[in-house]
Each structure stands twice: as C-alpha cells, then as structure tokens.
Amino acid sequence: MDLVVNAVSHEVDSAPLTSLLEVLREELDITGPKAGCETGGCGACTVLIDGEPRRSCLTALCMAEGREVTTVEGLGTPEALSAVQQAFIHHYAAQCGFCTSGMIVASSAYVDRGGSPDTGAIQEALGGHYCRCTGYVKILDAVAAVARGDDADTMSTAASPTSSYVSIGGTGNGGGGAA
Amino acid sequence: MTLHRGRGMSTIEYPTGMNQNGDPSQAWIKVKPDGRVDVFSGTADIGNGSKTIQSQIVAETIGVPYDWVTFDNSNTDSSPLCTGTFASRATFVAGNAVLKAAREVRGRILEIAGREMEIDPGDLELEDGSVSVVGTPARSMGVDEVAGAATFVHGELLTGDGAHLNPAAEIIDPETGEVDKPPHAAISYAACVAEVEVDDETGVVRVVKLTQAYDIGRAMNPTLLEGQIDGGAVMGLGFGLLEDSYPYYPANEHRGESMNTYHVPGMEGLPAVENVLIENPSTGGPYGAKGIGEMANNAQPAAIAIAIHDAVGVWVTEFPITPERLLAALDREAAGEDQPRREGKRVIYDEHLSVNTVATAKSWRP
Known part of the structure; x- marks a missing residue:
C-alpha cells in the first residue's frame, strides 16, 4: 500500500487495519506523533489528513490511503519553522514536549482555517488535547499570537500576561539554610 | 439549584x-x-x-x-x-x-x-x-x-x-525531631486564593480564579519559572477537584481501568490565573535562586476546599472534591450530622466524617 506522508510517498507493508500511528512510528520511523493513551483521549498522536486534524491512533492505515498525511515534521524545517512552531518557542509553550507535536498540528489546522485569537474559541478547538506541564497558559498565548498575526522572535521569550514581579532585593534574606 | x-x-x-x-x-x-x-x-x-x-x-x-x-x-x-x-x-x-x-x-x-x-x-x-x-x-x-x-x-x-552537598542533618532528639543543622537547602513560601462557584444540586465546583503569590528567590529565568507556576496551578486544580485513581466511588467495579478514566484538567473551563512573583534571594543558592518545582501544586487544593466551605458551609475532608463527596457532605449537614469539631484554632475531622478511601477501605480491593 502507498502512504503519502509529508508529501513523500512510502510503500508500506503493515496490514490495512494497523493504526496509522503504529505505521508512522514503527514502520516509517516518523516519531512526531506520540503514542499517549492510544484510545483517542489525549491528542498526542494528532496528524493532519487532507488538512484536517485526526487521531492517528484511531485511524486505520487503509483510511489514509490516497490522502495527504501531515505530521509535525511536515509543517516546517529546523531552518524554516512554521509560524505556529515559532510562536510555541517564543511563548515557551512546551515543557516536557510530549503533547507538543499534537498541539502544534491541531493549532496549525486551527489557524489555517482562519481561527480567531479568542481564548474560548482556541480552548474549544484544542479541547481534546491534554497537557500535564504547562497549565495551557502559554499554549493559549502562542496560538492566539499566531491567530492575531503577531511576529515571533525565536531568540527571545514573550512577557507573561498573567505574572507580575515584586523584587524585595538585597541578598541573603530569602530564608534557608545550610551553607 | x-x-x-x-x-x-x-x-x-x-x-x-x-x-x-x-x-x-x-x-x-x-x-x-x-x-x-x-x-x-x-x-x-x-x-x-x-x-x-x-x-x-x-x-x-x-x-x-x-x-x-x-x-x-x-x-x-x-x-x-x-x-x-x-x-x-x-x-x-x-x-x-x-x-x-x-x-x-x-x-x-x-x-x-x-x-x-x-x-x-x-x-x-x-x-x-x-x-x-x-x-x-x-x-x-x-x-x-x-x-x-x-x-x-x-x-x-x-x-x-x-x-x-548540603551535609545530611542528623536527628538529635527523636521526641521533637530536632536536627543538628538546617535540614533544607532553602525554603520557599507561597499563598493561593481560590474563588469558586458551587452548584448545590449537582455538587459541581467551578474554580473561577486562582490568585497566587510565590516567594521564589532570584528569578533566574522568569519564563521557565512562570511555566512551572502556571502548570502547577492547573495541576493543583486537578488534585483539588478531579484527580483520583478511584474516581467512581463507591462502586469498585466502576473504578478507573486506564489512564483515560483518570481525570486531569483540560483546556476548557480553566480558571483565570494571576501570579505575583516575589524575588527574595536566598543565601546559598546560585545567584540567590531557590527551588520552584513541586511546591507549585500544593496550595491550590486547600484553598479550593476552604473556598467551598465559604460557599456552602461544609467541609469536604478528602481530595479530590468530587460532586459525590460534596453532595455527601451537604447531605450530612442537612441530616444534622456532625461537622468537624473546633478546638481553638484547630479544626478536627473525626474519622466517621471521612469518606472512605482506597487506603482505608481494604474491602474495595479486587
């Protein structure tokens, strides 16, 4: 069977009902899609099929035949990251990174179809994606920034809209301990 | 309602x-x-x-x-x-x-x-x-x-x-736990205010806002620091309201069997989060830093439990505060059953007020 992934055609040997996730990761060694819950619950395995976000763990290989599969690897290159990838860096939207490729893939589909920067709309679009580390705060910031058309400087990080700093200065008055 | x-x-x-x-x-x-x-x-x-x-x-x-x-x-x-x-x-x-x-x-x-x-x-x-x-x-x-x-x-x-290496502190008085030198590299402090909305018919609690203040030593990398604190806030929200490996009390056969039934906060319905980060350099840390890792999810569950008491006048004595547990507490109150005793500043939960947990109810185990 032929499978087109990131605009490259692959001849694959897996059985037709093998999950697309398993084919991508195990046969083609394309590991951007993560094997999280593998039952459609977490969003980490999300890929685009003809531009629409789909759970690759719930998609049989035969359902992807003749269609364009795009993983996070196909959205940009290290030299030319996509706008969403740049915004995730600028807004520090990844910590451990396990949910990140699914988040980026789904966010790309959202902004490509003209999604608004409204927080509620982004939460609805990405509501099926779970993140354990970030509290979603900076992910929402990043997607809203792309939806607004903001530039993202990948060599700096964005100021936080939710945190303010109070410096009580000096040194050595902060409690603790052992020398 | x-x-x-x-x-x-x-x-x-x-x-x-x-x-x-x-x-x-x-x-x-x-x-x-x-x-x-x-x-x-x-x-x-x-x-x-x-x-x-x-x-x-x-x-x-x-x-x-x-x-x-x-x-x-x-x-x-x-x-x-x-x-x-x-x-x-x-x-x-x-x-x-x-x-x-x-x-x-x-x-x-x-x-x-x-x-x-x-x-x-x-x-x-x-x-x-x-x-x-x-x-x-x-x-x-x-x-x-x-x-x-x-x-x-x-x-x-x-x-x-x-x-x-901060040398190991030895206990010199087993009665009091007194140690022979400071037992920690540094100590961080935090406070959290939770604002909640409680539905007294369904028992559903919505956290509207979390306002948090953290004494974090020197902020060596403010963006990383905020990432820990934002993430901790939402983890703390989960510990307070959702996360339990036995989410379907009281029937054992309804317990979670995969990570899909372990409820973690999703992106929708998140509270507003506001952080005040207090730079208060430590004595021994590099450039005055302290640790900000695990503490980031500790304050929210207690603040949520107290906010629920403020809202509906009952103490739910176990986390997570699921609708079942909150409704059980409201039922106990309506039936005139005991609320926690107060002795001066202490609020004491007698054992019968506690919803049985996995740890205490061995009969639930398969």
Whole structure:
C-alpha cells in the first residue's frame, strides 16, 4: 500500500487495519506523533489528513490511503519553522514536549482555517488535547499570537500576561539554610 | 439549584533540596580549542528547564555567550553524579555544582590569558567571551584565542570541576525531631486564593480564579519559572477537584481501568490565573535562586476546599472534591450530622466524617 506522508510517498507493508500511528512510528520511523493513551483521549498522536486534524491512533492505515498525511515534521524545517512552531518557542509553550507535536498540528489546522485569537474559541478547538506541564497558559498565548498575526522572535521569550514581579532585593534574606 | 460563590486562602512553605539534605550533585566543564564550553552534569531535564538554567549559570559565571555552552547529560558514564531531578533541587544543588566548576574554568582562562598577555591574571577581566586588561579594554583577546593557545602553545586543557552537598542533618532528639543543622537547602513560601462557584444540586465546583503569590528567590529565568507556576496551578486544580485513581466511588467495579478514566484538567473551563512573583534571594543558592518545582501544586487544593466551605458551609475532608463527596457532605449537614469539631484554632475531622478511601477501605480491593 502507498502512504503519502509529508508529501513523500512510502510503500508500506503493515496490514490495512494497523493504526496509522503504529505505521508512522514503527514502520516509517516518523516519531512526531506520540503514542499517549492510544484510545483517542489525549491528542498526542494528532496528524493532519487532507488538512484536517485526526487521531492517528484511531485511524486505520487503509483510511489514509490516497490522502495527504501531515505530521509535525511536515509543517516546517529546523531552518524554516512554521509560524505556529515559532510562536510555541517564543511563548515557551512546551515543557516536557510530549503533547507538543499534537498541539502544534491541531493549532496549525486551527489557524489555517482562519481561527480567531479568542481564548474560548482556541480552548474549544484544542479541547481534546491534554497537557500535564504547562497549565495551557502559554499554549493559549502562542496560538492566539499566531491567530492575531503577531511576529515571533525565536531568540527571545514573550512577557507573561498573567505574572507580575515584586523584587524585595538585597541578598541573603530569602530564608534557608545550610551553607 | 443555587450557585454559591466562595473564596478561600491557603499558605505553604516548601523545602528546596532533599529533606534532611545529603543529596550531592557534581559537574565538570571543559573548554574546547575554539573556546566553546562543554558542561557535563548528571541532571536529567524532565521539562523543568534544568539544562537551560545550568547553561545560563555557566555562561554568566565564566563570562561567555549563552550559545557557546553545550550541556551534556547524555549518559551516566560521562556525567558526574547528580542525585536526581526531584525535591525541587536541580537549580539550587546542581546549579551550585556547575557554578563552582565554572568559577574554576574562569580562573583557568584568566591564568592562560595572563601568560599570553604577560600580565597578572588579577588585572584581567572576562566578559562576553573576551578577556581584557582592567582599565585598558583595548588590550584584549578572545576566549577562543585563549583556548587555542592553551591547547596548541601551552599543551594544557581548560577544565574545572565542582560539587555541592548540603551535609545530611542528623536527628538529635527523636521526641521533637530536632536536627543538628538546617535540614533544607532553602525554603520557599507561597499563598493561593481560590474563588469558586458551587452548584448545590449537582455538587459541581467551578474554580473561577486562582490568585497566587510565590516567594521564589532570584528569578533566574522568569519564563521557565512562570511555566512551572502556571502548570502547577492547573495541576493543583486537578488534585483539588478531579484527580483520583478511584474516581467512581463507591462502586469498585466502576473504578478507573486506564489512564483515560483518570481525570486531569483540560483546556476548557480553566480558571483565570494571576501570579505575583516575589524575588527574595536566598543565601546559598546560585545567584540567590531557590527551588520552584513541586511546591507549585500544593496550595491550590486547600484553598479550593476552604473556598467551598465559604460557599456552602461544609467541609469536604478528602481530595479530590468530587460532586459525590460534596453532595455527601451537604447531605450530612442537612441530616444534622456532625461537622468537624473546633478546638481553638484547630479544626478536627473525626474519622466517621471521612469518606472512605482506597487506603482505608481494604474491602474495595479486587
């Protein structure tokens, strides 16, 4: 069977009902899609099929035949990251990174179809994606920034809209301990 | 059905480093012939940013650009020992180890530069990858030139090692738990105010807002710090309301059988989160840092429980505060059953007020 992934055609040997996730990761060694819950619950395995976000763990290989599969690897290159990838860096939207490729893939589909920067709309679009580390705060910031058309400087990080700093200065008055 | 609003506040303190100390970290650093810096440290970066923080410490301490630093924790054979990424210790303890190693490297660079420039190293300064004579900045040479000279002229390696250990505190009085020295590397403090909306018919609690204040030592990397605190807020929300490996009390056969039935907060319905970060440098941490890891999800559950009491007047004595547990508490109150006793400042929950947990109800186990 032929499978087109990131605009490259692959001849694959897996059985037709093998999950697309398993084919991508195990046969083609394309590991951007993560094997999280593998039952459609977490969003980490999300890929685009003809531009629409789909759970690759719930998609049989035969359902992807003749269609364009795009993983996070196909959205940009290290030299030319996509706008969403740049915004995730600028807004520090990844910590451990396990949910990140699914988040980026789904966010790309959202902004490509003209999604608004409204927080509620982004939460609805990405509501099926779970993140354990970030509290979603900076992910929402990043997607809203792309939806607004903001530039993202990948060599700096964005100021936080939710945190303010109070410096009580000096040194050595902060409690603790052992020398 | 009535929606009740309530607010609650909790405060916490949290130690940096392993309880009672005794948790060493070690590091070594070498400079390549082109002046680029390799750091070997055993600290695993699990998304907390320890590679970034330790690289920042090395760059700042030696006096080279951040992007000259490569942090290698790729295997346990080439890296010196680090006790681990836990106990909110990586920035403080492992950070101190790389700080000491970097100071040594800085001294070695100045020593070789002094030989090259025929000047006392004490009269040299090192900043942004360049060594120059104090007061005569035109007399300078790059760290890359110094490293090249060390390698090819002097036949030496620019290297440094460092280790940090807060010695283990021994208990000297078993009665009181008194220890013979400070038992933590540092202590961080935080407060959290939760604002909730409680539906007294369904038992559903919605957290509307979390306002948090953290004493975090020196903010070495504000963006990483905010990431820990934002993430902790939502984890704390989950611990307060959702997360339980036995979510379907009371029927054992309805317990969770996969991670899909372990409820973690999703993106929708999140509370507004507002953080006030208080920079209050510590005595012993690198550049005044403290740990901000695990403490970030401790204050929210208690604040939520107190806010629920403020809203509907009942104490739910176990986390997570599921609709079932809250409705059971409301039923007990309506039936005139006991509420927690008060003795002065203490609120005491007698055992019969407690919804049975996995830990106490062995009969639930399959």
